Amino acid sequence: MRTRVLGPEEIERFMDSGYATVRQAFTARQAAAACECVWRRMEQKAGIRRSDPSTWPERYDIAEHLRNAEVLECFTDRLADAIGQLVGEHNWRGERRWGFWPVNFSFGRSRPYDFPATSWHIDGNWFRHTVDSPKQGLLVIGLFTDVEPRGGGTILSLGSHKRTARVLAAHPEGMDHRDLFREVLSVPIGDFYEVTGSAGDVVLAHPFLFHTKGMKHRGAPRIISNTEAGLRRPMTLAGAPGDEYTILEQSIRRALREEPAVPSDARSCRF
Ligand SMILES: O=C(O)CCC(=O)C(=O)O
Numbered sequence: 001m002r003t004r005v006l007g008p009e010e011i012e013r014f015m016d017s018g019y020a021t022v023r024q025a026f027t028a029r030q031a032a033a034a035c036e037c038v039w040r041r042m043e044q045k046a047g048i049r050r051s052d053p054s055t056w057p058e059r060y061d062i063a064e065h066l067r068n069a070e071v072l073e074c075f076t077d078r079l080a081d082a083i084g085q086l087v088g089e090h091n092w093r094g095e096r097r098w099g100f101w102p103v104n105f106s107f108g109r110s111r112p113y114d115f116p117a118t119s120w121h122i123d124g125n126w127f128r129h130t131v132d133s134p135k136q137g138l139l140v141i142g143l144f145t146d147v148e149p150r151g152g153g154t155i156l157s158l159g160s161h162k163r164t165a166r167v168l169a170a171h172p173e174g175m176d177h178r179d180l181f182r183e184v185l186s187v188p189i190g191d192f193y194e195v196t197g198s199a200g201d202v203v204l205a206h207p208f209l210f211h212t213k214g215m216k217h218r219g220a221p222r223i224i225s226n227t228e229a230g231l232r233r234p235m236t237l238a239g240a241p242g243d244e245y246t247i248l249e250q251s252i253r254r255a256l257r258e259e260p261a262v263p264s265d266a267r268s269c270r271f
Contacts, residue, residue: 005082014086015251017193018161018209022202025079031144031199033070038101038144038223041066056105056221059213065099065227074098074142079202083229086204087137088246091231098142098225104152105222108215115155115192119212120185120269122164123228125177131168131252134231136207138248143201144223149194152216154224156209158191159263160184162255164208169256181271184210190263204229206251212269 006020014020041062042048049055075096083092108116127135147153167183168175175183194214195203205211207228216222235249237256245253 004085005078006085011085011247014204014206014247015254017158017191018206019156019158020082020086020204021197022079022082022204024198024200025082025142025202026074026076026200028199030070030074034066034068034074034098035144035223037066037068037071038062038103042103058105058107058109060103060105062099062101062103065097066101067097071098072096074144082202082204083138083140086247087229087231088248091233091246092137093230093232095230098227100227101223101225102213103221103223104213104216106216107152107213109217111215113150113215113217115194116212116215117267117269119271120157120189120210121177121181121212121271122208122210123226124207128174129168129177129180130172130174130234131165132235132237134234135228137229137231138207139205139209139211140227140229141195141203141205142225142227143195143197143199143203144225145220146198147196147222147224148219149196150215150217151196151219152222153195153214154211155214156193156195156205156211157189157263157269158193159261160189160191160210161206161208161251162258163187163189163260164210165252165255166260168208178271185269185271188263188266188268190266192265206248208252
């Protein structure tokens with residue numbers, strides 16, 4: 001019998017908090033080989049040299065997919081299985097690619113460490129957002145370097161996917177991403193969580209989960225890749241009796257049924 005990558009605890013974390021982690025979805029050796037390609041590309045595009053910290057900006061985004069074999073190899077069968085578990089293996093479009101690449105060298109190092117109140121968003125500025133949209137599927141965050149606490153990890157607002165689901169359900173005509181951000185963030189968000197882990201870990205985040213870049217006070221440059229796991233068709237959220245729902249669909253159905261919870265340490269945030 002085939003073993004599933006995500007156990008019940010991770011599935012429940014995805015439904016309730018909005019993310020599940022696949023530890024060592026690829027190896028540290030594979031991650032290091034992919035990082036060589038990232039450094040080469042940063043040098044070609046922006047003159048950023050690994051050997052010369054004076055060329056390092058606070059942050060740099062390679063806004064493209066990298067097609068090198070070393071990079072593609074990091075999209076392993078194990079990762080594909082975990083994605084299939086959440087969105088349904090036949091629903092996922094199956095595109096195994098990495099990009100884009102937010103590299104955090106020292107963002108916010110001159111200020112005291114805190115969770116930023118700005119740049120909060122969900123991904124997808126290229127489509128109109130609806131509660132059943134197939135475009136994003138998941139936010140896939142691949143860690144290509146180790147990320148220690150305060151080491152520049154992405155900050156998630158746990159549970160915010162539920163509020164996004166409610167806002168989108170109230171707008172069946174769909175929303176432009178900026179209108180969506182404004183409406184979701186018109187109330188304080190909280191339950192902030194910093195993504196840390198080892199090179200090769202992958203966080204599978206809910207497509208509706210608000211996140212932002214974290215400050216970086218420690219460690220070597222942090223390299224991640226953000227990609228999506230687009231779906232073949234819109235999600236089914238209100239099917240016929242007896243229909244089966246994917247975990248992603250179940251999470252949205254649950255969010256729409258539940259009473260909204262007040263997040264802890266909530267604060268006003270914006271895009
Ligand atoms: O750099 C990060 O950790 C987050 C980046 C991000 O969310 C984005 O650029 O969409």
